[in-house]
Amino acid sequence: MVTVYVDKVSKSFNNHKVLDNISFEVKDKSLTCILGPVGSGKTTLLRILAGVESPDTGSIFFDGRDVTKTHARERNVAMVFQSFALYPHMKVYDNVASPLKIMKMNTDEIKKRVNDVAEVLKINHLLNRFPNELSGGERQRVAIARALVKNADLCLLDEPLTNLDYKIREGMRSELRKIFRERGCTIILATSDPLDAFAIAQYVIVMYKGKLLQMGTVQEVYTNPSNALVGNILSRPPMNFLDASLRKSDGNLFLEIHDVSVDVSHFREALKEEEYTVGIYPDSLFFATELPTKNVVKLRSNVILTEVEGSESIIHIEWKDKRLVMYYPHIKRLNPGDSVEVAFRLSDMYIFSKKNGELVLRYK
Numbered sequence: 001m002v003t004v005y006v007d008k009v010s011k012s013f014n015n016h017k018v019l020d021n022i023s024f025e026v027k028d029k030s031l032t033c034i035l036g037p038v039g040s041g042k043t044t045l046l047r048i049l050a051g052v053e054s055p056d057t058g059s060i061f062f063d064g065r066d067v068t069k070t071h072a073r074e075r076n077v078a079m080v081f082q083s084f085a086l087y088p089h090m091k092v093y094d095n096v097a098s099p100l101k102i103m104k105m106n107t108d109e110i111k112k113r114v115n116d117v118a119e120v121l122k123i124n125h126l127l128n129r130f131p132n133e134l135s136g137g138e139r140q141r142v143a144i145a146r147a148l149v150k151n152a153d154l155c156l157l158d159e160p161l162t163n164l165d166y167k168i169r170e171g172m173r174s175e176l177r178k179i180f181r182e183r184g185c186t187i188i189l190a191t192s193d194p195l196d197a198f199a200i201a202q203y204v205i206v207m208y209k210g211k212l213l214q215m216g217t218v219q220e221v222y223t224n225p226s227n228a229l230v231g232n233i234l235s236r237p238p239m240n241f242l243d244a245s246l247r248k249s250d251g252n253l254f255l256e257i258h259d260v261s262v263d264v265s266h267f268r269e270a271l272k273e274e275e276y277t278v279g280i281y282p283d284s285l286f287f288a289t290e291l292p293t294k295n296v297v298k299l300r301s302n303v304i305l306t307e308v309e310g311s312e313s314i315i316h317i318e319w320k321d322k323r324l325v326m327y328y329p330h331i332k333r334l335n336p337g338d339s340v341e342v343a344f345r346l347s348d349m350y351i352f353s354k355k356n357g358e359l360v361l362r363y364k
Helices: 042-050 092-102 107-121 136-148 166-183 194-200 218-223 228-233
Strands: 004-013 016-026 031-035 057-062 077-080 154-158 186-191 203-208 211-217 240-249 252-257 260-263 275-280 296-309 312-319 322-328 339-345 350-353 359-362
Touching: 004 042, 016 042, 016 057, 016 203, 016 211, 031 042, 031 166, 031 194, 042 077, 042 154, 042 186, 077 136, 092 107, 092 136, 107 136, 107 166, 136 154, 136 166, 166 194, 186 194, 194 218, 203 218, 203 228, 211 218, 211 228, 228 275, 228 350, 240 322, 252 275, 260 296, 296 322, 312 339
Parallel strands: 031 186, 031 203, 077 154, 154 186
Antiparallel strands: 004 016, 004 057, 203 211, 240 252, 240 275, 252 260, 275 350, 296 312, 296 339, 312 322, 350 359
16 A cells, blocks of 8 residues: 655646646545546546656655656556456456466466455456456456456556446445455546545545646535635536625625625625625525525526436526526426526535635635
């Protein structure tokens, strides 16, 4: 197992900066998710950690040892690719065993390790099959087994669930957390889906266009996003944003969100700008009847669309020509044009600077 420290790493391809002065630490035996949309530099960062790419500047440390120039085969790192990358001409057993054969391990030890990891991942019955005889979820398990069989110090997973069907992906999230906890290795998982971070990871690194925006426990970053972009990336569906302006009246201070007025007098020391952006997570929107009447903001809205995902619903609504998205943890079928009153608690309201998107405060 290993503690990973990335120190001021930058990387460019064809004069395009893919990673821009990235620094972070991943704790020994932790499960960390690198989260960001396509083009954030996640895969390049994993390849640098694995040793198959070199940074232009900066350093990589494993347990305090500088491995920046150390060859990939000397790092004891395993990597699972988004495409699974199984050898189609080899049976599952040989796919899983392939890293050990490259290491010239003896046959008995190879057999023991393959059987042990196959037991953990529940693929014993698949060992004599070829990859084209497997489902997507089974191929993913085989790819993970091949990574884990090395007993690597560090396991890197690049979008491991992207190519799986919705239901398989849902099941694999809980399975992966259990498997990795039992194996006890250091895991770094790159994904563009915040649900992977919520379901699997202890820590999250939020990236955007090659820059590291924020790092912390998943709950810390979700609860206290450093800026509107972090809140948006770590939210599924994306965070709702509303324009707001500051108004003074009779010595009091109000935040005007269209025709909704919120008293923010007790924040006067923090609110120095005239224009702001208010952020509301979709899971902080409720039907008005579900919340108490005090310290809430109610919005009379019209339904645009309802998406039912398994046992959950994503409800798109329109309020004052602004489209909002509401996450509802049950099946709720509403028709386009239906009138609904939704609400959010003042304590769930984030106030971001209009100028730079930085979090000014969370209403308390």
